[in-house]
Amino acid sequence: MTQEWWQQEPAPAAKSDARPASRELFEDWLAEMDYALEGFTALGLPDQFTAVPFSRASVVMLEDVTLSRYADPRAFLDAEGPWVDGAVRYAGEAFRRAFGGAWDYSTDLNDPVVGKPYVVLDTAPAVPFSPFHALSMAVGDRGGGVLARAWDGQADAQAEQGHGELDDQRPSEQDATLVPGHSADAHLAAFVAGVDAEVRAWARGPAAPAAQWDGSATSLDLLAQQVVDRKVSVADPMEDPYLSGASRYLGRTLQQLYGGGWQRGQGAKDPMSPYAGRCYLVRLTDEGERISVSPEYLVEVAAEEGDSSIITDGAGTYAP
Structure with missing residues (x-):
């Protein structure tokens, strides 16, 4: 052998x-x-x-x-x-x-x-x-x-890296929670532990066939189009199995392509806020700048407004 x-x-x-x-x-x-x-x-x-x-x-x-x-x-x-x-x-x-x-x-x-x-x-x-x-x-x-x-x-x-303010649209130190391993946020720990299983179930279920979800940057273009074609029939888009799984796939793909870690904004979820009560990604540039994106928020807004560019532009902003 x-x-x-x-x-x-x-x-x-x-x-x-x-x-x-x-x-x-x-x-x-x-x-x-x-x-x-x-x-x-x-x-x-x-x-x-x-x-x-x-x-x-x-x-x-x-x-x-x-x-x-x-x-x-x-x-x-x-x-x-x-x-x-x-x-x-x-x-x-x-x-x-x-x-x-x-x-x-x-x-x-x-x-x-x-x-x-x-x-x-x-x-x-x-x-x-x-x-x-x-x-x-x-x-x-x-x-x-x-x-x-x-x-x-x-x-x-x-x-030691801290959580300085990013800008008016980015979470501040008091809004951010560190990723598992040094956080008492049970919600975040459960979210991170379940992402891969939820993506697999999504790809084999409402987003089938699974082969089209290969973790590539081009697959996000397909995702964006399918999200806007989805007719939202619930008050909270994340209660829709396809959209919920799509947000997990978007986040996992961005993390695998460009790095970063999951964090969670404190407080209750706010439909007008990308970060409050949501799990989102943060990565560091080579210069130490923090770049963040909220996959859940991108999917919600794209579905509600019927605009696929919200997802593709958001992914492009997170990419190096």
Whole structure:
């Protein structure tokens, strides 16, 4: 049996305009994230794995399970089959969902994370988190707490960044709540934990066929058109299963494409406010500027006004 593709060191890239084969395989690997995670959590984790999905407690439990399976880093490195792949996916996704960011892959032989998928987190300065290396370190250390320390370090870094005012249309510090891992907002934690499952159910249900929702930027054009074609028959558009799922898909796609983390505006939901009582995305630019977007609000207004450009323009504003 051969190793998982990302466990192999890539050969030096030839001088060509074509992307390296490993990069193409990485993109395929990333496209299968949801289904791979679903299989890993259902079949790869023990029944005692009862922590909230993708929470700090869950990565601590994942480290414990990894230590029980592998006696040393070499055994972990040499492991065949899908379990290590699933553990890498799970740890990386837990950090990405909590702190914002995006998966990436390097073919630069001078890069310490070359050949392994990693997450560039949105905490400043942007630091690559390699779940493969973190889990390998945990297996070698065997003292426990490697992932917990990494999580707490990211939480501290994000807390230090603060929440300065953006502008009159953006949430201020007192309106914003930090993402899970360093927040007591149970609503936000439940929202973040449920986004992927809700998107899958939406894509297979009211938005079927699921194949058209591939997480690409172009799929958002289709989404915008379908939203305005939807006849809103309820007072709160988010009570409509299609529109509610569409807002989750819009947010998840923007996060996967451009990074960022979920936050939640305080207070009751206000139909006139993009942020009050809503979960929204915030990302940092390279200059430290905070850019935010409220997917739920974009979908609501687009559906009510019949204007697809509200979604496409909003997505464009969030993009780098």
